[in-house]
Amino acid sequence: MNDLSVHFEGVSKIYPHFALDDLSLELPTGTIMGLIGANGAGKSTTIRILMGLVHQNQGRVHVLGREMPREQAAAKLDIGFVSEDTRLYGSATLAWHMKFIRSIYPQWDQPYAEKLLRRFDLKPQQKIKGLSHGQRVKAALLLALARRPRLLVLDEPTTGLDPVARQEVLGELMAVLADEDRTILFSSHNTLDVEQISDQITFIDRGRIIASDNKEIFLDRWRRLRLVLSPEADLPSLPGVVEVGGSGRLPVLVTNRFDPAMVSACNDAGATVQAVDPMTLEEIFVANVHSRREKQTV
Amino acid sequence: MHSDLVISQSDGRPMYLQIMEQIRQRVAVGDWVQGKEIPSIRQLAVTLRVSVITVKRAYLELEREGVIVTQQGKGSIVAPDPGLGSKLYDQELTQHVERIAQLGELLGLRPEELASRVREAVDRLTKEYS
Numbered sequence: 001m002n003d004l005s006v007h008f009e010g011v012s013k014i015y016p017h018f019a020l021d022d023l024s025l026e027l028p029t030g031t032i033m034g035l036i037g038a039n040g041a042g043k044s045t046t047i048r049i050l051m052g053l054v055h056q057n058q059g060r061v062h063v064l065g066r067e068m069p070r071e072q073a074a075a076k077l078d079i080g081f082v083s084e085d086t087r088l089y090g091s092a093t094l095a096w097h098m099k100f101i102r103s104i105y106p107q108w109d110q111p112y113a114e115k116l117l118r119r120f121d122l123k124p125q126q127k128i129k130g131l132s133h134g135q136r137v138k139a140a141l142l143l144a145l146a147r148r149p150r151l152l153v154l155d156e157p158t159t160g161l162d163p164v165a166r167q168e169v170l171g172e173l174m175a176v177l178a179d180e181d182r183t184i185l186f187s188s189h190n191t192l193d194v195e196q197i198s199d200q201i202t203f204i205d206r207g208r209i210i211a212s213d214n215k216e217i218f219l220d221r222w223r224r225l226r227l228v229l230s231p232e233a234d235l236p237s238l239p240g241v242v243e244v245g246g247s248g249r250l251p252v253l254v255t256n257r258f259d260p261a262m263v264s265a266c267n268d269a270g271a272t273v274q275a276v277d278p279m280t281l282e283e284i285f286v287a288n289v290h291s292r293r294e295k296q297t298v
Numbered sequence: 299m300h301s302d303l304v305i306s307q308s309d310g311r312p313m314y315l316q317i318m319e320q321i322r323q324r325v326a327v328g329d330w331v332q333g334k335e336i337p338s339i340r341q342l343a344v345t346l347r348v349s350v351i352t353v354k355r356a357y358l359e360l361e362r363e364g365v366i367v368t369q370q371g372k373g374s375i376v377a378p379d380p381g382l383g384s385k386l387y388d389q390e391l392t393q394h395v396e397r398i399a400q401l402g403e404l405l406g407l408r409p410e411e412l413a414s415r416v417r418e419a420v421d422r423l424t425k426e427y428s
Contacts, residue, residue: 032349167347174344192307199351216355219312261400268404278312 004062005029005151005183006050011059013045020045020207023059027200029150030180032173034194035187036285037204043187044083046204047155050185051081064151077105080144082137083155090129094122094139098146105147113146120168134165141169145176152176154186158193170197191282195219201281205289206296215281222284223258224277225266227251233270238262242291254279254287305346313348317356325365330376336366338373363389 006027013020020042027033037043048054050063052072061068066075088097094117102108117124120138131139137157144152152173158166174197176182188194194201195215202212211218221240229235229249240257251271255262263273279287303320305313324330339357343350357374360366368374402412 031351171347174347177350178340178344180340196307197347197349199349214351215349216312216314216351259400261397261404264401265404278310 003029005064006033006185007060007062008046008050009060011049011056011061013049013054013056018042018045018207020049020056023207023209025202025209025212027183027185029183030177031199032177032184032186032197033200033202034198035185035202035204036189036191036194036281037187038189038289041204042207043204044155045207047083047153047185047187050153051079052076078150080147080149080152081155082140082144082153082157084159086140088128088136088140088143091127093125093127094131094142095124097128097139097143098124101143101147107148109146109148112148113142116142116145116172119172134161137161138165138169141172145172150182152182152184152186154184156188157186158188158190166193173197191280191285195281203285203288205292210288210292218281218284219278221258222254222256222279222287224275224279224283225253225255225262225273226275226277227253227266227271228274230270230272236266236269236271238266243287256284256288303342303346305348313352314356314359317342317346317348317353318360321356321360322363322365325376332376333378334376336374336376 004026006025008023008025011020011023011025018040023042023046025046035043035046045054049056049061050068052063052069052075055069063075064078066072068075098113102110116122120135120142122135122139122142126135128136128139137160141154141157154173157173158169161169170193173184173186176184186194198215200212201215201218203210225238226246227235227250229251231249235244235251238253238255239259239262240255241253242256243254244251245254246252258276263276266273303317305316309316321330321336325332330336337345339353340350343353346353357366357368361368361374364377366374367377398412398416402409407415
């Protein structure tokens with residue numbers, strides 16, 4: 001059974017000031033998952049556990065069918081990992097790095113590497129220390145992609161990139177997915193990127209997964225309803241309301257269980273629905289975090 | 299096959315709806331002819347740089363409408379006889395019937411009461427025409 005490329009079951013990791021708590025996660029092969037969270041929410045810790053760089057205190061982690069961290073050496077042959085602290089040798093050229101990686105990984109695909117050089121507009125003769133931030137990110141990504149790994153794990157791949165570079169990177173990530181045996185997990189706090197290319201979305205906050213679902217379901221179920229109450233009417237009780245705002249007779253509700261039948265139910269209860277707004281992933285994330293945090297403090 | 303669909307980030311509608319609308323248009327004006335192969339879900343996702351699941355959803359709904367046909371392992375084609383008209387009406391009817399069922403439940407009506415309301419509506423319509 002191997003249609004899950006990443007499988008976390010009840011994973012915990014305890015630090016003095018931070019804990020990942022009972023994390024469960026499933027990433028089907030052939031899909032892209034975006035991991036969204038604020039700074040310090042636990043995205044990087046999750047990714048480090050996945051890579052076997054940090055060992056969990058509890059729970060089971062399987063990556064490409066291998067048990068982590070025990071079988072990490074075997075698993076890593078098939079994982080491409082790029083994070084902000086991926087270190088390249090400043091005084092060496094990109095060509096040197098390409099040759100180096102090629103000597104370690106037999107699956108290295110030279111024609112693809114050369115194609116990526118052109119697409120990313122990189123010069124192999126250039127030394128790493130002379131590259132801009134964006135070029136460095138693209139260089140690290142090229143070195144990971146050209147190995148043709150079955151799983152790509154990217155920690156904040158688009159952070160600090162200019163719009164052109166971002167689109168180049170997103171385009172290349174999608175191109176990887178043209179092969180349905182390949183899988184991508186990336187973390188980001190740029191919800192626009194995640195909204196555009198992800199199949200699966202996982203929200204993480206304060207060391208817990210607060211929601212994990214397929215993107216279309218997310219975007220379908222969350223709605224903002226703007227109501228006008230008739231003078232005698234009370235606020236109708238609707239399923240899945242996570243936020244009530246607005247003022248007295250003009251309430252604004254956010255629900256995570258929207259159903260078109262709600263509109264007529266409201267109208268019948270004396271609350272005219274003025275508008276049903278779809279929400280962006282960013283708005284959904286923020287509303288989700290707020291409602292969870294409120295519940296935690298009660 | 300080259301796809302010339304365009305996804306607008308500033309269009310408020312979900313991406314899958316944008317994809318559906320553009321494919322329907324291409325079929326309607328005959329740019330995508332009946333029986334012709336169309337890009338696979340993955341191909342289109344890669345070209346448009348949107349997630350596979352979004353394109354999959356658009357294709358599933360188009361298939362339900364009878365605009366395209368997807369054959370397991372063979373990809374998708376424009377339906378040989380899209381018969382858009384009657385299929386779309388039928389689909390609309392299904393939606394309305396589902397809606398009637400939901401409203402009936404909200405009002406606590408029994409299925410027989412719902413059925414008689416539908417019958418009354420049909421009778422009224424027949425009277426108008428006669």
